[in-house]
Amino acid sequence: MSTVEFGGARITIEDIWNLAHRKSEARIAGGDARARVAHSAEIVDGLVASGATVYGITTGYGDSCETEIPAELVKELPIHLTRYHRCGMGRILTDEETRAVLAVRLANLMQGWSGVSVALVELLAAMLQHDILPEIPAEGSVGASGDLTPLSYVAASLAGESWVRFEGERMISAKAFAKAGIKPITLRPKEALAVMNGTAVMTGLAALAFRRAENLARLACRITSMATLAILGNPAHFDKRLADAKPHPGQAKAMARIRGDLKAYLANSEPSRIQDRYSIRCAPHVIGVLEDMLPAFRGLIETEINSANDNPLFDPADGRPLHGGHFYGGHICFAMDGLKTLTANVADLLDRQLALLVDKRYSNGLPQNLSGSEGARAAINHGLKAVQIAVSAWTAEALKLTMPASVFSRSTECHNQDKVSMGTIAARDALRVLELCEQVAAASLMAVTQGVRLRQRAGEVSAAMLGTRLEAFMAEAGAIIPVLNGDTPLDAALGRITTAIRDGAVVLDQEEA
Ligand SMILES: N[C@@H](Cc1ccc(O)cc1)C(=O)O
Missing domain, CATH: 1.10.275.10 (Fumarase/aspartase (N-terminal domain))
Known part of the structure; x- marks a missing residue:
C-alpha cells in the first residue's frame, strides 16, 4: 500500500x-x-x-x-x-x-x-x-x-x-x-x-465528487463514440480542424477522445446523414464545459485541502493570534454548485442520446427500444423501454438538484454568522447528482453496447469499422453488460455497472487522436 x-x-x-x-x-x-x-x-x-x-x-x-x-x-x-x-x-x-x-x-x-x-x-x-x-x-x-x-x-x-x-x-x-x-x-x-x-467536511466530499466527475467526463466521451456508431452517425463532427477553430482545451480533449475512438469507423464508412442531432454533434461542447472547468475546480479544492482554515490562527513567526474568517467555504461551494450543474448537463446529454437510440424514427434502423428479440416473440419483448423511462427520471432528479446552494445564505447564530456559504449542502448535492449521473451512464453504457451488438448481428458494423480500441472495450464492458435478447429484470446489472463506474473500475483506454 x-x-x-x-x-x-x-x-x-x-x-x-x-x-x-x-x-x-x-x-x-x-x-x-x-x-x-x-x-x-x-x-x-x-x-x-x-x-x-x-x-x-x-x-x-x-x-x-x-x-x-x-x-x-x-x-x-x-x-x-x-x-x-x-x-x-x-x-x-x-x-x-x-x-x-x-x-x-x-x-x-x-x-x-x-x-x-x-x-x-x-x-x-x-x-x-x-x-x-x-x-x-x-x-x-x-x-x-x-x-x-x-x-x-x-x-x-x-x-x-x-x-x-x-x-x-x-x-x-x-x-x-x-x-x-x-x-x-x-x-x-x-x-x-x-x-x-x-471546511473539512465539504472539502472531503468535494474531493470525492471531483474524481467521480472526472471519470464521468471520460466515460461520457466513450458513450458518445459508441452512440455515434450505434446510430451509424457522422464521425466527421469530431474533426481536428473543427476543434482548432474553437479551441477550448477541454472541449478539444473531449473531441479528440471521441475522434480517437471513431478513427476506424471514419476510415471505413460513409455517413448516413450529413449532420447528426445535437446530442451527438454537440457532445464535446457539453462534456467540454465540464472538462474545461475541472482544472479550476481542482485548484480550488486542493488549495482548500492544503490550507489552515479555522479561527483564530497563530502566526508561527511571532505567536500572535490572528482573528479571521477562513472557515468560510465559498470556494468549495462554488466549485460544487458548478460541478453539479455541469455533471447534470452530461446526464441530460446521455439521456437525449438514449432517446435517439430507442426510437426507430431517429436511430437509423435499430430495432425499437433496442430489443434483441426476433421473430414472433419480438411482439412481447420491450427491450430498454423501461430503462429509458428510468433514465429520464434520474436525469430530471439530477437537474432539479442544480439549484445553487450558495445563494441561500442566511443570517444565523445571533447574527454573528450573518453571511454563510452553504458549501456543505452544495457538496452533498454534487454527490447525489453524481450518483444519479452514474446511474444514467450505466444505463447508457448498456444501451450503446446493445446498439453496437445489434449492428454487428445485422452485419452493419464490421470489425474494421469498430476498430481495435472499441472492440477491446466491447469485450471488457461485455463482462458486466448483459446481452438483451428477451425481457428480464435489469436492476442487478445496472447496480453492478453503476458501482463499477462510481469506484472508477470502468477503465478507459482513450487516445486523444
Ligand atoms: N468560531 C466562529 C464562530 C462559532 C463557533 C462555534 C459556535 O458554536 C458558533 C460560532 C467565529 O470565529 O466567529
Missing part, C-alpha cells in the same frame, strides 16, 4: 481519494512538520499562561465572544463545544466520505497555524490507519463556521466520546481506541475549535 505523508508535500485530490478507498495509508511526516505543529501548540500554551484574551480560548464561542471564561474553566471549554454542537441529523457519511473528511482535516491542521498538539494530529492519523471512523451526520452545517456540527463528531471521538464504526461494529470511540491499543486525548484549549471550525 502506498503512503500519503501529511506535513510534507502538497496533498492532492488523488491522495484523498486513495486514503478514502484504503488504497493508501496515512503517515505524519517527521522533522519540520511535527516541529511546526508542536510550536503552534506552544504558542497556545503561552497565551493561556499569559492570561491574554484570545477568542475561543478565554472567551465564549461565536456571538458569545464577549463572554469571558473564568481561568479555572478554560480547560473545560473545548469539550463543551463538541457537546453542544452534536445536534446533527440526516444520513451518516459513508466510510469513504468519513475517511476523506479525516484526511482533509489532518492536512489542514498539519499546516501548523491552528494550535493543536502533535498528539492530536497523531490520533487523527491513527484513526485513519486503524480505520476507526466517527459517525458523522451529514446535515446541520451552514458551511461558514466551517462544518462545526459534523466536525463536532470528529472532535468528540478524539476525546473518547461519540460513536465510531470499527471492525464492522458500532461503539463509543474510547472502546475502539482501547481495542486498537491507542488512547483518546483530553482536548486542550483551542483544540476542539481547531478541529471543528473549518
